[in-house]
């Protein structure tokens with residue numbers, strides 16, 4: 001869908017500027033998460049997904065295929081569904097990494 005809507009303008013903008021837009025939208029998502037505003041959250045999740053899809057399109061990555069190949073029905077680390085990995089907190093209370 002995003003490719004159909006925006007591929008010409010996305011290609012013209014380029015990878016670096018599109019990544020900047022994605023990063024800006026992630027910051028707006030963070031603000032919506034902090035404000036616990038459901039309507040704003042829905043809008044910001046949609047914006048992040050749209051810019052991620054645009055970045056995938058201009059780098060000729062099939063986002064859906066890549067996600068399905070890596071995460072299809074099981075965790076890529078522990079190979080279980082649901083995931084059985086143990087997570088630890090790092091740096092802030094919103095970051096985590098696999099042990």
Ligand SMILES: [Zn+2]
Nearest residue numbers: 075078083085
């Ligand atoms: Zn796992």
